[in-house]
Amino acid sequence: MRILHVLDHGLPLQSGYTFRTRAILKAQQARGWQVAAVTGPRYQPGGVAVEHIDGIDFHRTPALAKLPPVLTELHEIHAFSRRVAQVADAFQPDIIHAHSPVIDALAAMRVARARRTPLVYEIRAFWEDAAVGNGTGTEGSLRYKAIRALETWAVRRADAVSVICEGLRRDLVSRGIPAEKIMVSPNGVDLxxxxxxxxxxxxxxxxxxxxxxxxxxxxxxxxxxxxxxxxxxxxxxxxxxxxxxxxxxxxxxxxxxxxxxxxxxxxxxxxxxxxxxxxxxxxxxxxxxxxxxxxxxxxxxxxxxxxxxxxxxxxxxxxxxxxxxxxxxxxxxxxxxxxxxxxxxxxxxxxxxxxxxxxxxxxxxxxxxxxxxxxxxxRNWAVNVGRYEPVYRKLTGGGVSPGSWLRPPVSA
Structure with a gap:
């Protein structure tokens, strides 16, 4: 099994996001799976194209010039997608596994559709709620509603969805996402x-x-x-x-x-x-x-x-x-x-x-x-990582329905 992880950021940065990422990738390697990672254009550890850290290959996306709002995000998605495609051409993944925020899922989605490779989208927090939590967004604002609608659209079109807790799963089900499409991969630690x-x-x-x-x-x-x-x-x-x-x-x-x-x-x-x-x-x-x-x-x-x-x-x-x-x-x-x-x-x-x-x-x-x-x-990652296997196996054995990618986003 070859899994390409699409990430906002990664090691050597130290954060809860990178600790969870490291734990997942190392546990997958311990099962004999091949893993690689691509980080987005907002994270620049030093301008190198590839870094090998802790036994994991991290492929970097070049930094981008700032543009006005919305145009910046569209530019990032396009550039990130292009980098994910380059890495996928070389790595030949069986699964593309994108991790929140939703901009990562959108970049990965283009590549998955073109390659007819299954896409798993993992949500660690909703981007709009994280913005409220860190003081850069307002609940109920136009931007908040737009990101929420985009998140729902991306979840509907991913082949499988992973969330870190029951709270996120319940919220997605309340939006009409089929419960059987969502797996819970809870936060854990590498003991x-x-x-x-x-x-x-x-x-x-x-x-x-x-x-x-x-x-x-x-x-x-x-x-x-x-x-x-x-x-x-x-x-x-x-x-x-x-x-x-x-x-x-x-x-x-x-x-x-x-x-x-x-x-x-x-x-x-x-x-x-x-x-x-x-x-x-x-x-x-x-x-x-x-x-x-x-x-x-x-x-x-x-x-x-x-x-x-x-x-x-x-x-x-x-x-x-x-x-x-x-x-x-x-x-x-x-x-x-x-x-x-x-x-x-x-x-x-x-x-x-x-x-x-x-x-x-x-x-x-x-x-x-x-x-x-x-x-x-x-909550031990050596055990938790096994939750991904039946999802990966089902997707790689059953193929992908290309029609699921084609509808435009709608409000949620």
């Missing part, structure tokens, strides 16, 4: 990357001023939807109950300046520590210091539909997890068993949940064991 948790880095703890502290931590990107402002707002109430509690925030992003200003104005400012971005190889040192990983995502369409990767990575490393009770978290966390859930957008509820967890140290080890066992049995 080969996670050995025994490292011993606490005492020197690092001393340097941060958190030696002997009860440490709440967040490691990731600082987007508004992550709810870190609610977590900072909870800290005075948490410290009132647990005077040794400290918050460590590792990462950066659009909300960083606002969050730093909020923390500086907090009456417990000395209990809140910003580390900034750190090299990926250094992240484990910070994990070693954190007692509870907190994920206080806000309640909105994006977080209700999409499951994040970070809580699974934390469980794989036998860390305690506390998160808001949005839909994406409820698919991952069993309250009181593998983690703790609290009301989204409610600093008092966050403080109460964290205080209760910090006070119940006797339950920690059992929760860590259950969290790790959940990942091993249900």
């Amino acid at each position: 080969s990357l996670f050995g025994e948790p490292p011993a606490p880095d005492l020197a690092l703890a001393e340097s941060l001023g958190i030696a002997n502290a009860e440490v709440i931590g967040f490691i990731g990107s600082f987007y508004d939807y992550e709810g870190l402002d609610d977590l900072i707002a909870a800290m005075p109430m948490l410290v009132a109950q647990r005077p040794a509690a400290h918050l460590v925030l590792v990462g950066g992003g659009p909300m960083e300046a606002a969050l730093r200003a909020q923390a500086e104005a907090s009456p417990v400012a000395r209990h809140i520590h910003f580390v900034g971005r750190v090299p990926h190889g250094e992240v484990e040192r910070y994990y070693s210091l954190i007692d509870v990983l907190a994920y206080p995502r806000k309640d909105m369409r994006l977080t209700d539909l999409v499951t994040p990767l970070k809580p699974l990575e934390a469980m794989a490393q036998r860390r305690l997890v506390a998160a808001s009770n949005v839909g994406g978290h409820r698919e991952l966390i069993r309250d009181g068993e593998t983690g703790t859930l609290f009301a989204a957008g409610d600093p008092a509820a966050i403080a109460a949940a964290l205080a209760g967890l910090l006070a119940d140290r006797g339950s920690w080890e059992a929760r860590r064991v259950r969290g790790r066992a959940f990942v091993e049995s249900e």
Whole structure:
């Protein structure tokens, strides 16, 4: 089996998107399948045509000059499609597997139609909702509706669709997409990357001023939807109950300046520590210091539909997890068993949940064991990747109906 993956971006960039991609491709290679990847024109790691990283060939699409809105996207689709076609001519894939955003599916669709190669479209989040989540879009706007309609059109014409969670599957079914066309390939982790948790880095703890502290931590990107402002707002109430509690925030992003200003104005400012971005190889040192990983995502369409990767990575490393009770978290966390859930957008509820967890140290080890066992049995990529095989086999054995590509997009 030869699978060509069409991606927005890839390694060596470090992100949840690239970690999932790497896990899928490495697990497919471990099954004996041949894989290659093409990344889009928006991602330029250095101007090279091909990079061989971690045993995977990443073919790059040249950068493009900026044009007015809409024309830019059309130009990108055309150029990306041309690059995918070049790689497909050399690689001769049995399956073209495009990953969101929808612009990738549209570029891959042209090539799949021309080659009569089956197309699988994998959706990790809806592009229009992701734009709302990161502050570059508005729900219900004309652009939002147009992208949603285009997404629906692309899903209807792909030969099979993969989504990362039940929330996305239910949304597509509500749009009239046949349920049997959609497979769920949930977020998972490559357990080969996670050995025994490292011993606490005492020197690092001393340097941060958190030696002997009860440490709440967040490691990731600082987007508004992550709810870190609610977590900072909870800290005075948490410290009132647990005077040794400290918050460590590792990462950066659009909300960083606002969050730093909020923390500086907090009456417990000395209990809140910003580390900034750190090299990926250094992240484990910070994990070693954190007692509870907190994920206080806000309640909105994006977080209700999409499951994040970070809580699974934390469980794989036998860390305690506390998160808001949005839909994406409820698919991952069993309250009181593998983690703790609290009301989204409610600093008092966050403080109460964290205080209760910090006070119940006797339950920690059992929760860590259950969290790790959940990942091993249900969210391990060595197992998860097998979900693709029956879809791939059906498509390569049954062929493609070319008529499905020919109808123009309609509003949804």
